[in-house]
Amino acid sequence: MNWNDCIERTNTHSVKWSFPEEEDVIPMCIADMDFQVAPAIADALNQKARHGIYGYTTFSDRYFKSIISWWKKRFDMPIDKDWICFSPGIIPGINVLLSVLTEPGDGVIIQDPVYYPFYSTIENHGCSVVKNTLIYMEGKYSIDFDDLEEKASEPRTKLLILCSPHNPVGRVWTPEELNRIGDIAKRHNLWIISDEMHGDLVYSGHEHKPLFKADESIIENSILCAAPSKTFNIAGLQTSILLIPNEELREKYNEKLTGFGLMRPNVFGIEGTIAAYEEGEPWLNELLMVLEDNKQYVFNYLEQHLPEMKAITPQATHLIWIDCSGLGIEGEELCTFFLEKAKVKFDEGFKFGECSGSFVRMNIACPKERIDMALRRMNHAVLEHRKNRQALK
Template identity: 65%
Template sequence: MNWNDCIERTNTHSVKWSYADEEVIPMCIADMDFQVSPAIIDAMKKKAAHGIYGYTTFCKGYDAAIIDWWQRRHQCRLEKEWIAFSPGIIPGMNLLLQIFTKPGDKVIVQEPVYYPFYSSIENNECEIVKNTLIYREGRYEIDFADLEKKAADPLAKVLILCSPHNPVGRVWTYEELKKVGDICIKHDVWMISDEMHGDIVYQGHRHLPLFNIDPAFRTRSVICAAPSKTFNIAGLQTSIILIPNKELREKYEQKLYQYGMMRPNVFGVEATIAAYNDGEAWLEDLLGYLEGNLQYVENYLHQNMSDVTYHKPEGTHLIWLGFEKLGMEGNALWEFFLEKAKVKLDEGFKFGESGRTFLRMNIACPRERIDTALRRMQEAILHFRIEQHRKKEEVSK
């Protein structure tokens, strides 16, 4: 696979590449600028050549591919009955919140966190409760004392866990996940574990599915996952909701039928099977390239933009960059790089109040594109510093 191939994505209906100004480099939105595994392309060609794209259902091969993947990659044993469908994790999460909560209930999130969590909670007329992560010695940690206090509230019904965490890139340890689960079980709080990025984890770290931590967690939790981030097939809208609790699973299936969401994308089923059965070598190669990209960004920032705070992710293909020393925050910070550097990053403030001085960068693209984006950002910061200095001199005259 040629990861350095800068494949043209403009005029392809790509959300990421649809910005009006074609000079802008999009380093936002968590999809990759890489072609998918050849196994997936072959499966898509075969299905397309069949020429009939009618209503589609699931099959033994689909379930088997998922079960085998989770056993092989994560040593997590799934039962076929646990596997439920959603066209995306966020739609599935909205349905789950309808089951778990009623208007006025509270849902806990660990901010800064993937911002659609907030809208999912608000969609269901619930209150967002923030268990803000602690930044300590260059690493984000969970505030367990605060989590205990907020989970103890009788109105707290659900914790949405992001594992690995988006955007800060933490891959939670066994001890951390055990503490989280124990607190939730103690206070009768359901856990929705978003493990979308669980396959994109770097050397020295290991993703641990919540079901593996303690068998007791399975009856009070749901795992949301998908081949989408792993294999760059989000547009095929095939996500996986793992629900061991039979009563909950039946309620969830009823919700799917209620909203007419019970049938998968005709190509999504084929892509999932091909990805999980034949895409592992492609993924291993991808992870090696992404690690190289991470190191490249780290070296570049250290040598040229030392006033930018770099949080090296343990997982995900996203970097959480801090710009506290620039003296800008919120939308002004995001617009600065968009307008002055022609680089589009993800707005940190959308992930929560603690993200106001941050921006999220997607590094799942050819290294040449990363280099160009970083150089543009460096130049924009340099001009900004020069202008600041000029203004100070004028004031002092």
């Protein structure tokens, strides 16, 4: 696998690489990778393409076995085949769950700054966004458990959407933290939807614990969301997995999914999932080494050349959350600055939470040459900005 190949993605209908209003932009946004998929996945999709018939598709025993084997091997967590439910994506799945578990006016807890589609998903169902804002201190994030307890105790608070590992701050929650969350949920009859999309993308020295494994006593009141999409760069195949141990909830979920007409998988999604989980592990192990190297490269560059920008050390994900408060720019102006002055596109921090106007989210899942080019452009733009600020003093 050539991890240094800067593959051209413009004019490929890529969301990440579509900038009709701008030219020569380097997108360091949107959480997909600029790496080709594992050869086993490409081979499986090519074989299916050559077959030439792409009709309605169902789920095979091999599909279920590949998921069960992956979770057992990677996390030593046995899962029941009956738990496995389909969704075309995590956000559609959470939407279906909210339609079953909540009523308009109910409260849903999120731990901001957090993946921004959570906000609109909650509001779409007439529910209230209840913020259990993470504590940010000395470059690190932690959970405010006293606040979580208080928010969970409200009579109309029904559910917590947990991001584990957390996007965008990159925290891998410890078993102790997950147990405390579970204890609070049990005390207040709180459902937990655990979004574990990035659970496979964990850096050395850290270990992702699935919520069910950290606290088995809460599985009847919890749902675990996962997918091969972020792990293996196949989000476009639209095949996600929800693990729902609670039989009553599972039946309601599947009924609602069928009612929305979302019950059938993508013909290529099934093949891609099987190939990823059966044969993709060597590719993933290489990817993690590449991401580790890219992460360190970004940290070293910022420390040496851009002290105004403080990167938060991610324990997981292929994303880096960067505090740009030293630049003295916030909100829309911050990302406009990088887009116009450096031709680099980031995910805007304020979208993840009101507390994050001075942050940007950087995707490092691309060849180092592309990262280096983006960093050099940023350095040039910040140098000019630095001179202008000094001139005004």
